[in-house]
Amino acid sequence: MITLLATWTFGVTLALVALGVFVSYRLFAFPDITTDGSFTLGAVTTTVLLVTGHDPAIATLGGAAAGAAAGACTGLLHAILRIEPLLSGILVTTALSSVNLVVLGRSNVPLAGTATLLNRVEALLLPATTAAGFGAAAGEAARLIVMLSGVGIAVILLWAFFRTNLGTAMRAGGDTATMARALGRNTGLLTVGGLAIANALTALSGALVAQVQGFADVQMGIGMVVWGMASVFLGAALVGPVRLGGALVATVAGSITFRLIVASALRAGLHPDWLKAATALVVLAALIAPRLLSRRAQASAAR
Amino acid sequence: MLDVRHATVAFSAPGGPLVRAVDDISFTIPAGTFVVVIGTNGSGKSTLLGAIAGTVRLDAGSIHVAGHELTAWRENRRARYIGRVFQDPRAGTAASLSVLENLAVAASRGRPVGLGWATPRRLRAEAAQRLAAIQPGLEQRLDQPIGSMSGGQRQIVALVMATWHRPELLLLDEHTAALDPASADRVVQATAKLVRDQKLTGLMVTHSLEQAAGLGDRLLLVHRGRISLDVEGGAKRRLSTADLAGRFDRLRRADQLDDPAARTLRDLYV
Numbered sequence: 317m318i319t320l321l322a323t324w325t326f327g328v329t330l331a332l333v334a335l336g337v338f339v340s341y342r343l344f345a346f347p348d349i350t351t352d353g354s355f356t357l358g359a360v361t362t363t364v365l366l367v368t369g370h371d372p373a374i375a376t377l378g379g380a381a382a383g384a385a386a387g388a389c390t391g392l393l394h395a396i397l398r399i400e401p402l403l404s405g406i407l408v409t410t411a412l413s414s415v416n417l418v419v420l421g422r423s424n425v426p427l428a429g430t431a432t433l434l435n436r437v438e439a440l441l442l443p444a445t446t447a448a449g450f451g452a453a454a455g456e457a458a459r460l461i462v463m464l465s466g467v468g469i470a471v472i473l474l475w476a477f478f479r480t481n482l483g484t485a486m487r488a489g490g491d492t493a494t495m496a497r498a499l500g501r502n503t504g505l506l507t508v509g510g511l512a513i514a515n516a517l518t519a520l521s522g523a524l525v526a527q528v529q530g531f532a533d534v535q536m537g538i539g540m541v542v543w544g545m546a547s548v549f550l551g552a553a554l555v556g557p558v559r560l561g562g563a564l565v566a567t568v569a570g571s572i573t574f575r576l577i578v579a580s581a582l583r584a585g586l587h588p589d590w591l592k593a594a595t596a597l598v599v600l601a602a603l604i605a606p607r608l609l610s611r612r613a614q615a616s617a618a619r
Numbered sequence: 620m621l622d623v624r625h626a627t628v629a630f631s632a633p634g635g636p637l638v639r640a641v642d643d644i645s646f647t648i649p650a651g652t653f654v655v656v657i658g659t660n661g662s663g664k665s666t667l668l669g670a671i672a673g674t675v676r677l678d679a680g681s682i683h684v685a686g687h688e689l690t691a692w693r694e695n696r697r698a699r700y701i702g703r704v705f706q707d708p709r710a711g712t713a714a715s716l717s718v719l720e721n722l723a724v725a726a727s728r729g730r731p732v733g734l735g736w737a738t739p740r741r742l743r744a745e746a747a748q749r750l751a752a753i754q755p756g757l758e759q760r761l762d763q764p765i766g767s768m769s770g771g772q773r774q775i776v777a778l779v780m781a782t783w784h785r786p787e788l789l790l791l792d793e794h795t796a797a798l799d800p801a802s803a804d805r806v807v808q809a810t811a812k813l814v815r816d817q818k819l820t821g822l823m824v825t826h827s828l829e830q831a832a833g834l835g836d837r838l839l840l841v842h843r844g845r846i847s848l849d850v851e852g853g854a855k856r857r858l859s860t861a862d863l864a865g866r867f868d869r870l871r872r873a874d875q876l877d878d879p880a881a882r883t884l885r886d887l888y889v
Binding site for chain 2: 477479481482487491492496497500501559
């Protein structure tokens with residue numbers, strides 16, 4: 317029970333990374349490698365703020381803000397210096413690996429005994445989940461509820477933002493830059509803003525993961541961009557073509573599904589060394605599955 | 620009003636000589652005049668349009684629209700005064716956004732955007748009314764992704780987008796060239812209606828001699844970076860497709876003379 321709930325909690329928390337990748341990759345067609353660095357940046361910034369006695373809410377927001385700054389850097393490299401998207405992200409994420417180490421001071425800092433956002437809200441919910449009969453898993457259930465509501469709020473805020481004038485202009489610029497420019501939008505600035513939002517979400521995820529697992533590590537962001545893409549593709553494969561709100565929810569569903577697949581594979585005896593290879597395979601499968609399915613549908617329609 | 624003064628754009632092809640794609644062109648379009656621009660491939664007409672829109676930098680000269688000098692302005696800033704429709708409907712509309720959302724972006728053309736709701740009921744009503752006025756039936760499709768519509772329908776929406784707020788200058792860059800003849804006809808009719816209703820000042824580049832003869836108050840024929848014919852008023856109205864075809868033939872024959880500049884231009888554009 318506890319491990320199952322923990323699996324869900326992790327999947328839900330990482331859904332924020334998936335939402336970030338949805339913004340950068342789906343809305344802006346920007347393959348943003350900064351994700352790996354900003355995830356860690358969010359975790360280490362929040363951890364250092366927590367350890368130095370700052371309020372958990374402020375520490376968590378600080379982590380997200382640091383991620384936004386990292387995303388903006390990548391966007392500026394691309395928009396102003398005309399560096400390719402992939403290379404911009406690689407440059408920033410490479411620089412961030414030093415920044416993260418300097419911020420954290422060493423490669424791993426535990427949060428044991430430090431008040432975190434998680435144990436604060438957990439304490440609030442614990443009586444309710446205990447009463448609901450979760451028993452020993454009451455703490456884990458409380459965490460899951462916190463994360464689910466957090467991600468739910470993020471989805472609603474993103475949906476609402478991308479339907480405002482500014483958000484719609486961002487989506488237009490990400491979709492067809494010529495059109496947005498012809499209508500007066502500065503597409504470079506819109507990309508900077510979009511990447512700031514994307515990496516704020518990723519860093520927020522890192523900040524929360526550090527608090528869930530009780531430590532920050534400078535290596536913890538490795539592979540996050542692939543995780544995000546896997547979730548986005550898996551979500552899209554699960555629901556097919558939908559509008560903005562549906563796509564955001566599908567991305568969250570993709571993240572949870574992906575986490576469950578990974579957990580099941582490990583449980584079935586997959587050696588953890590093979591985890592990243594398995595991840596790449598899942599991404600590949602999620603990418604080609606819709607294509608194969610639509611081809612089969614076309615073939616049967618033709619018959 | 621559009622005022623182009625001594626506009627010059629020079630290119631040098633790799634290893635080739637410097638070629639003036641636009642060679643010291645000057646002309647003025649008074650407010651309310653709609654001008655058709657024609658020319659052979661590589662004549663410089665698209666470069667001229669790009670220079671006015673802000674996608675091509677001028678090497679010399681200046682561009683003024685409605686009394687503002689835009690020469691140093693970037694493309695997106697010029698959108699305050701200029702509305703544009705592209706040749707490719709995919710370049711002028713955002714495929715993944717709904718028809719209504721595309722129109723919402725157009726409704727903020729050249730204005731700062733904030734956190735107001737992009738598609739309030741007021742906008743939906745106005746969008747439905749404007750689309751119905753120009754092509755009945757389109758108003759039923761406000762919530763469809765514009766990428767699911769045909770090229771002709773997309774160009775009609777693109778026209779409504781470019782003229783949502785009456786532009787000081789409307790630039791149409793061969794906006795029917797990518798369409799089948801029937802769709803092209805509908806788009807031309809929609810263009811003529813909008814130009815008439817809004818008394819638009821405009822510049823329309825076209826490959827179609829029928830459109831060139833039938834539309835607009837004035838015609839510019841661009842050849843080798845210069846204006847080689849400029850007719851308006853009664854002379855423009857009397858101009859027939861056959862007249863234009865004859866002129867094109869003479870220009871093409873002249874081009875066959877071994878002129879290195881003409882050759883480089885052809886290499887650049889054809």
